[in-house]
Amino acid sequence: MLMNNISRNLDSVNNTSLQDQAYQFIKSQILQRKIGPGKYYSDTDFASQLNMSRTPVKAALNLLEHEGLVQNDRRKGWKVLSITLEDIRQIFEIKIDIEAMLIKKAAQRLKHQNTQELLDILERMKTAAFKKDFSAWIRADVEFHHLLYTLGDNPRAYRIVQNLNEQWNRVWVGILAMEGRIQQSLLEHQGIAEAVLAGNGDLAEARIRDHLHLLQIEVEQVLNEVVFPVTANSV
Amino acid sequence: MQFKKNMTKQTGRERAYEYLKNAILAQKFTPGQSLIEDSIAAELGLSRTPVREALRELSRDGLVETIPNRGAFVRTLSLQDLLDIFDIKILLEGLCARRAAVRSGKQTAAKLYKAIADMKEAAANRNRNAYLSADEAYHSAIYHGANSEMVHNIIQDLNAQWHRMRPGMIALETRMQTAVEEHTRIADAIYQENIELAEQEMRRHLTNLRDQIKSLLEDFITPMNGVQ
Numbered sequence: 001m002l003m004n005n006i007s008r009n010l011d012s013v014n015n016t017s018l019q020d021q022a023y024q025f026i027k028s029q030i031l032q033r034k035i036g037p038g039k040y041y042s043d044t045d046f047a048s049q050l051n052m053s054r055t056p057v058k059a060a061l062n063l064l065e066h067e068g069l070v071q072n073d074r075r076k077g078w079k080v081l082s083i084t085l086e087d088i089r090q091i092f093e094i095k096i097d098i099e100a101m102l103i104k105k106a107a108q109r110l111k112h113q114n115t116q117e118l119l120d121i122l123e124r125m126k127t128a129a130f131k132k133d134f135s136a137w138i139r140a141d142v143e144f145h146h147l148l149y150t151l152g153d154n155p156r157a158y159r160i161v162q163n164l165n166e167q168w169n170r171v172w173v174g175i176l177a178m179e180g181r182i183q184q185s186l187l188e189h190q191g192i193a194e195a196v197l198a199g200n201g202d203l204a205e206a207r208i209r210d211h212l213h214l215l216q217i218e219v220e221q222v223l224n225e226v227v228f229p230v231t232a233n234s235v
Numbered sequence: 236m237q238f239k240k241n242m243t244k245q246t247g248r249e250r251a252y253e254y255l256k257n258a259i260l261a262q263k264f265t266p267g268q269s270l271i272e273d274s275i276a277a278e279l280g281l282s283r284t285p286v287r288e289a290l291r292e293l294s295r296d297g298l299v300e301t302i303p304n305r306g307a308f309v310r311t312l313s314l315q316d317l318l319d320i321f322d323i324k325i326l327l328e329g330l331c332a333r334r335a336a337v338r339s340g341k342q343t344a345a346k347l348y349k350a351i352a353d354m355k356e357a358a359a360n361r362n363r364n365a366y367l368s369a370d371e372a373y374h375s376a377i378y379h380g381a382n383s384e385m386v387h388n389i390i391q392d393l394n395a396q397w398h399r400m401r402p403g404m405i406a407l408e409t410r411m412q413t414a415v416e417e418h419t420r421i422a423d424a425i426y427q428e429n430i431e432l433a434e435q436e437m438r439r440h441l442t443n444l445r446d447q448i449k450s451l452l453e454d455f456i457t458p459m460n461g462v463q
Contacts, residue, residue, distance in 0.1 A: 090385040093334075097326040154319045156297060160389055 018052050022060035025050060030069055030080055030172050037082035040073070068170035081171050085223055088173075091164045092216040096209055098161055099145075102152030103192065103208045104201040109151050115197060117147060122193055129186040134179050141178075144189060148196065168219070177219040188214070247285035252292055254279060259298050259309050260395045266311040270299065297396065312400050314452050320393050321445035325438050327386050327393075328377075332437035335380030336425045343380030344426035347373055351418050358411035366411055367404075373418055377437075380425070397448075406448040417443065 026046060029035045047057045061078055064070045070078050110118075121143045128136035149158040168174045178185070188211040195204035245253075255275065258264045276286045290307045293299040300310040335343045350373035357366035378387045397403050407414075417440040424432035 087385075090383045093330060093383070094327065094386055094389065097330055098323065101322065101326060154322055155295075156316075156319050156393070157323050159295060160323065164385075 018056035019059045019063075022046065022050055022052065022057045023063055026057075026060060026064060027069065031176060033172075035080060036172075037080045040077035040079050042077040068166065069172060083168055083171050083173060083223075085220060088168060088216065088219055088223065091168055092212060092219075095161060095164050096212045096216075098157050099149070099212060100205045100209050102149045102154065102157055102161070103196065104205040105153055106148040106151035107196045107199055107201040107204040109153060110196055110199065114147065114151065118144075118193055118197065121147065122190060125186055125189060129182045132182070134182070137182055138178070141185075141189075144193075148192075173219055173223050177215065177222045180222070181215070181218050184214070185211070247279075247281045248288045248292075251275065251279055251281060251286045251289035255289055255293055256296075256298065259293070264309045266309050268309045270307040270309065272306070312397065314449065317397060317400070317448060317452070318445070320397050321441060321448075324390065324393055325441045325445070327390055328374075328441055329434040329438045330386060331377050331381035331383070331390070332421060332425065332433040333381075333430050334383060335377050336428050336430045336433040338382060339380045340425050340428035343376055344422050346376035346380075347418070347422035347425065350376060351415060351422060354411070354415050354418065358415055361411075363408055367407065370407065370414070377421075377425075400448075402448055402451045406444060406451055410444065410447055413443070414440070 026035075035041060043054050043057045043061060046061075047054045050057065061070060061072070065072055065078075069081060071081050072078050121140055124140040125137065125144065128134075128140055145161075149161065152158065169178065188207070192204055192207045192211060195207050255264075255270070264270065270290060272283050272286050272290070276283050279286070290299055290301065294301050294307070294310075297312075297316055298310055299307050301307045350369050353369035354366055354373065357363075357369055378390065381387070417436070421433060421436040421440060424436050
């Protein structure tokens with residue numbers, strides 16, 4: 001009984017680690033632009049490359065689909081999701097106006113009890129930037145904007161921003177763009193926080209516009225730089 | 236508020252969401268009406284879980300209100316909801332006017348002047364339906380000229396929410412004459428391809444409309460909040 005349990009646990013540990021291995025492998029292939037949009041991949045391809053069965057590969061692909069990096073078409077297989085330059089422009093045009101409105105209101109409505117919370121989040125951003133820990137950075141970044149946009153007091157507007165973000169920041173372009181500018185982004189967030197803490201809505205608005213504009217430039221650059229070997233002949 | 240482009244396979248939750256949203260916006264379910272998970276699930280041939288998830292999503296959209304121990308209801312728009320919606324509309328429709336002016340000023344303006352002529356006629360005859368469809372033609376010409384599917388989807392979503400309010404309709408109706416002038420000023424700015432002015436005039440137009448609806452709500456209608 002005990003042995004059974006142990007071996008079952010070991011089994012699931014092995015499975016998870018295989019899945020994790022497949023996840024890391026496929027993700028890094030995407031982020032290193034070895035595989036990209038414009039072509040379909042089958043789970044068997046990955047399984048044979050990794051020398052494992054299809055089950056952990058499929059689980060890893062499902063996870064990546066949930067994250068928005070790949071998409072499954074039952075008949076054709078898996079493809080890497082991408083986004084066009086025009087999509088990015090439309091998204092940022094809307095984001096910039098709405099986020100500017102929200103941050104301005106947040107600066108006017110900031111309460112004493114939010115101050116410490118904001119400073120704590122900034123501290124976490126600093127640590128993550130220093131350690132170059134991207135996932136901790138993203139978590140803190142989400143909290144930063146969540147705190148301020150909730151203070152911005154227009155739930156519909158905040159939801160629009162979240163929906164727009166879902167469309168770009170989980171595809172590889174977004175990840176690479178954000179990962180490449182953590183240090184600079186930290187400074188920008190500190191500037192925004194400073195303006196909010198001073199209760200200066202106009203300054204906060206100007207700073208978030210600058211921040212988003214610079215981010216947009218970075219995203220467009222990543223998108224422009226990339227020429228996938230697969231795209232040329234398959235699209 | 237979902238505005239994703241590629242919906243390959245629709246899940247049960249998505250189906251329930253679409254169904255409920257359309258029914259609420261088409262006034263098939265009216266404000267205050269109770270939404271019972273079991274009967275919705277039975278009607279759609281789904282289990283309760285996707286229906287519950289759809290209701291949760293609709294409450295984030297501001298269309299449904301959930302009261303502990305009593306269940307979900309179609310939400311009545313509060314004054315604050317309305318102001319929130321217009322704050323976003325003012326920005327995004329301003330953005331559309333800006334884009335239309337820069338991308339297709341003359342072409343869009345031609346359609347706008349045509350719609351304005353229809354509006355004038357409808358206003359003179361006090362023909363509400365003709366006026367509303369001219370107004371719709373006017374604004375879709377701007378969305379079309381702006382050529383941003385994303386912003387258009389968001390605005391449609393917001394409009395669907397306040398159009399179901401009767402005071403919104405009354406405000407549109409009482410401002411027919413003034414609105415003709417405002418619409419002309421926007422069209423002129425777009426014709427001149429004056430980006431700043433086009434945005435500014437559009438923002439002013441919607442701010443005036445918002446203020447009109449707001450005062451209607453404050454003056455005549457008392458029980459706006461909560462469930463009837």
